[in-house]
Amino acid sequence: MPTPVSVQAGSGQLPITQSFSVAVTGTHDTSLDSEVQRFQSQISRQTGIPFRPKPGAAATLQIHADHGRQAVQKLGEDESYELTVADSGAKLTAPTSLGVIRGLQTFLQLVQITSAGFAVPAVAIKDQPRFPWRGTMIDVSRHFIPIDVLKRNLDGMAAVKMNVLHWHLSDDQGFRAESKIFPKLTGMGSDGMFYTQAEIRDLIAYAHDRGIRVIPEFDIPGHSRSWFLGYPELSSGSGPYALEGGNRSTYIDPIMDPTRESTYKFLEKFIAEMAKLFPDAYFHIGGDEVDGKQWDANPQIQAFIHAHGMKNNQDLQAYFNQRLQKILAKNHKIMLGWDEILHPDLPKTIIVQSWRGQKTLADAAKQGYSGLLSFGYYLDLMWPAAKHYAVEPMSGEAANLTPEEQKRILGGESCQWAEWVTPENIDSHIWPRNASIAERLWSPQNVTDVNSMYARMNAVSLDLEFLGLTHRSARMHMLHRMAGTADITALRVLADVVEPVKDYNRWSDEKGPIDFHAPLTRMIDAVYPESDVARKFGSLVQIFVQSGYKDQAAEAQIRSWLIVWRDNDAKLQPLLGQTFLLQEDVPLSQNLSALGAAGLQALDYLDKSQPAPDSWRIQQLALMDRAKARQADMLLMVVVPVQQLVEDSAAQHN
Amino acid sequence: MPTPVSVQAGSGQLPITQSFSVAVTGTHDTSLDSEVQRFQSQISRQTGIPFRPKPGAAATLQIHADHGRQAVQKLGEDESYELTVADSGAKLTAPTSLGVIRGLQTFLQLVQITSAGFAVPAVAIKDQPRFPWRGTMIDVSRHFIPIDVLKRNLDGMAAVKMNVLHWHLSDDQGFRAESKIFPKLTGMGSDGMFYTQAEIRDLIAYAHDRGIRVIPEFDIPGHSRSWFLGYPELSSGSGPYALEGGNRSTYIDPIMDPTRESTYKFLEKFIAEMAKLFPDAYFHIGGDEVDGKQWDANPQIQAFIHAHGMKNNQDLQAYFNQRLQKILAKNHKIMLGWDEILHPDLPKTIIVQSWRGQKTLADAAKQGYSGLLSFGYYLDLMWPAAKHYAVEPMSGEAANLTPEEQKRILGGESCQWAEWVTPENIDSHIWPRNASIAERLWSPQNVTDVNSMYARMNAVSLDLEFLGLTHRSARMHMLHRMAGTADITALRVLADVVEPVKDYNRWSDEKGPIDFHAPLTRMIDAVYPESDVARKFGSLVQIFVQSGYKDQAAEAQIRSWLIVWRDNDAKLQPLLGQTFLLQEDVPLSQNLSALGAAGLQALDYLDKSQPAPDSWRIQQLALMDRAKARQADMLLMVVVPVQQLVEDSAAQHN
Secondary structure (H helix, E strand, O other), rough: OOOOEEEEEEEEEEEEEOOEEEEEEEEEOHHHHHHHHHHHHHHHHHOOOOOOOOOOOOEEEEEEEEEOOOOOOOOOOOOOOOEEOOOOOOEEEEEEEEEEEEEHHHHHOOOOEEOOEEEEEEEEEEEEEOEEEEEEEOOOOOOOOHHHHHHHHHOOOOOOOOEEEEEEEEOOOOOOEEOOOOOOHHHHOOOOOOOOOHHHHHHHHHHHHHOOEEEEOOOOOOHHHHHHHHHHEEEEOOOOOOOOOHHHHHHHOOOOOOOOOHHHHHHHHHHHHHHHHOOOOOOEOOOOOOOHHHHHHHHHHHHHHHOOOOHHHHHHHHHHHHHHHHHHHOOOOOOEEEHOOOOOOOOOOOEEEOOOOHHHHHHHOOOOOEEEEEEOOOOHHHOOOHHHOOOOOHHHHHHHOOOHHHHOOEEEEEEOOOOOOOOHHHHHHHHHHHHHHHHHHOOOOEEEEOOHHHHHHHHHHHHHHOOOOOOHHHHHHHHHHHOOOOOOHHHHHHHEEEOOOOOOOOOOOOOOOOOOOOOOOHHHHHHHOOOOHHHHHHHHHHHHHHHHOOOOOHHHHHHHHHHHHHHHHHHHHHHHHHHOHHHHHHHHHHHHHHHHHHHHHHHHHHHHOOOOOHHHHHHHHHHHHHHHHOEEOOEEHHHHHHHHHHHHHOOOOO | OOOEEEEEEEEEEEOOOOOOOEEEEEEOOOOHHHHHHHHHHHHHHHHHOOOOOOOOOOOEEEEEEEEEOOOOOOOOOOOOOOOOOOEEEEEEEEHHHHHHHHHHHHHHHHEOOOOOEEEEEEEEEEHHHHHOOEEEEEEEOOOOOHHHHHHHHHHHHHOOOOOOOEEEEEEEOEEEEEOOOHHHHHOOOOOOOOOOOOHHHHHHHHHHOOOOOOEEEEEOOOOHHHHHHHHHHOOOOOOOOEEEEEOOOHHOOOOOOOOOOOHHHHHHHHHHHHHHHOOOOOOOOOOOOOHHHHHHHHHHHHHHHHHHOOHHHHHHHHHHHHHHHHHHHHHHEEEEEHHHOOOOOOOOEEEEEEEOOHHHHHHHHHHOOOEEEOOOHHHOOOHHHHHHHHHOOOHHHHHHHHHHOOOEEEEEEEEEOOOOOOOOHHHHHHHOOOHHHHHHHHHOOOOHHHHHHHHHHHHHHHHHOOOOOOOOOHHHHHHHHOOOOOOOOOHHHHHEEEOOOOOOOOOOOOOHHOOOOOOOHHHHHHHOOOHHHHHHHHHHHHHHHHHHOOOHHHHHHOOOOOOOOHHHHHHHHHHHHOOOOOOHHHHHHHHHHHHHHHHHHHHHHOOOOOOOHHHHHHHHHHHHHHHOOOOOOEEEOOHHHHHHHHHHHHOOOO
């Protein structure tokens, strides 16, 4: 995963034993050598085999790259490779060593345990990405994410062949990149947690080794409150500003003042400094959600708008962006921004990143602009992987573009906004679902089988834990903390069938401001965004229903789940009462047990081909309604299939 | 854990909230400051609370140390502390900042989750160690253990107040410490995996920060094959030598030649170099299991023995040790060695570490020598924690010593020999059992309640995972690898009730040499040395039996376990057949299911107060015999209690 362009299965398999070895011919560079070393240590971690190649023996895997890589990875740099595995050995060839990096990840995923040992099945693969830009955006402003956590996520991205880390380094809640020229940006604009320039350089090198570009984003003129703590003169309002507090509806008011020349003097120095720090050709200036209230309220700004013949705040932002673009161009950077920067006065080289939908991409492409899709790839919305997977960049308005225009759609990026993640749980918010987006952006458009995607994603998910990602193990730690005890069997049963509420429903303005320094230690913070158990249970019920309630194997499995759930509350209640972190989950556990009992009764009616009484049905459906309601900001994900059993049991004719 | 000397429970509790803060008065040093910082980050990891102390508010925890620490930690340096917790705040005082380090670990363990939040119960504690030397020996020769793995184990040791890492750096299978004077020691005497001097210094500093001394061991004149690959002139035989191969019985033959002056010239330079690298006052020279065969076979050595009026090889080793001791003294080091070095010609300052038993300790103490106990603390023997816990340094021959002589028993060390551990599974071989030994060495002699020990050890075990130890999570990874799939529920049921074979029964000379580079990826390598489930099941059966088969709650729990086991093989068999790493476990799984069925039948007979038929009993006992036999180098740990149910069901009178 992602599925290669062309896969031809061969016969036989290549055993992976202690004598496994790798030889590199053709171009050598240090990046390739360290990639090979990482590959060997990763395959060793996965299989548990400490390799001891036989001296003089032919290498198991031969690697050949025609050319090396660019010192700074370029957009569109060749990532193609060919991998041939036979029972006698394997060969990986690529035009560039970047292609080798991609091909080695394919090889790693092919390593399987068999009844005879570890092996890679014989296969001939030709592969190249569909889109040249396949990224993950990580917001480190709202919650700071340390370098080591970013590094393991880069490992994960490399495993699924993503090639861009979009680093959202500043926002209202914190400025996270050290500026030596303007030290108050982090000094006053953060809670003390930020990346030094040395750490930034280290992360960029780490990403480069893995074939990943790093694009910084400094979001202006909106989402820039953190700048104004140290440098209030940049703002359009009067301040004073604080990092804490305020509802979302009023929080994003403070924006930069684009009418003062001093603002551009500041940005010239700042961008020159950052342009040196970040070697990539692209530079993200944000530009989203510019709330015009401060501009409306500032007479000088309004006067400026009129004096320059502008119609509205959008024109003012376009003016700001033009000035910015010139500063970036002087520093040899290409501008990248969110939907709102799209404006005919900007040069065609800029890239528009769409959080609003394929329409923006299509509009941009028609006007000659390049674009990236992020709409539909927001990991913080807590969608199931299948829903992300179904989001196709070339669909909707983009489907009707000419081939020339379509080429301007460069790919996309998943986005992990950080309102509700900490270093402890961010991995499980990104993984394994990010792999489904990676596949959408790498594999051919016709690769759309959801069941196949889930099967492969679950396999990748295990591999990722061997890379050091904690998307599975962190849940265990967090459940232990909540329970305060070693035996979390019953708690896990409950955690397995719930999901966080979807979209942005966790919070509302009525709840007051989000406290970005509050602990995130509730069950909603520990559970996976997508419940595997619920998905599988739903499929089982579908199979059972479609068999006309005849499939006994399916029914037995359904029954065994329902029994576990029915009996779980009695085991769990004593624990839930003991700890403050679990008390809010009491109704959730009760509902799950009631659901289990209802489902079992429904099965009994179906088994006897006896319609369930209407009074019972009405009672059960009332339970379903209760169970569907959000509890402790979570949803019980097995209500719908149990409800189907209940309704079917009442509707059947004997 | 370890239990303090004096604990007086108060009333109320101190809430641990976001505003938790620490203030240090009295002596400040960098080591104490970094300890406080680590403490805060650890309490934050455990509770998930990012602390934000209120400016100006009184500190929640006040710390006062009268004095700082020695630059190089001394044996017997004051580790005592007093900790008072009230609902309004806590106070930790200690004569030295080393005592503060110990007291902070106690505070950490007191943090509990309650129905109202995290809190520390009100308490007054006075504490100090029973023995001044409480160590863990880690063998890094047979399997190399990287620095980061050692560091997390040092964190674990600090958590249970151990204060010595005994670093077994050389043995027949590998020399692991860089010598700049003799680079061939690691260059030829290792597989390329060793610690640089910079890494060693880094680890020593890391240990010092945690109040842990680091004692190097270079084992001579035996166990020294790895020296001879690069420097064959040191050996008593003719070589050539290799790191690989050879049965244990012949493997340890090569020993150093104590008759040549060139040997001492070499050791003088080597020890001078290492004495500078390792600041501790003690230096371990091994001295164990000196196999005399090479000395017997070498006419020059025999001539030397006669010429110097020695009676035997033991005298020759004593001569060697005297020479060594002089070299060490010149380098301001005190000699430490295993039992065999005990010899009246050596000065009373040396320390004898006993792997043979309390008798050696008693003998040494009577002669005026100090000693450490390691007999009974060998973690690689796969004993249950209770068995280690019962090993009392002052028992046996040592119990009859005078008070003066008893003072010479300085403490003890657990030992993790590395035949069967890798960086992946070493944590689970050391932890949590090491905590029981730590308690034996710290707490008063009368602290011996096994049930209390297990309850506290299990709590500590969870805390240790928050420190980064992988003694629990690694098993999950390894089971996933073996299964090649995400669903390991049934595999875990089996893994939960087995243990590795005990003592040194995993291997025998008939099996040929141990391949120290073979993968350690079988189920025996993944499972815990002690099965918690089996222990609890055994207790349940005891309760049930003692109740005259009347305790229904116990019976219900017993039944539910037996049902899980009976039904498990059907779920597990398909998986076991698929992967080569699980095939050997087929009989184990079958036996577990048969045991489950037998136990359930026995309960049925007991419920009906109907004696089980003799034919049935005989058949079941045959099954028990099969199930007791070792399978895939493991033991099924629930046979004994099930057998008791079977026998009781047959023996009962109605």
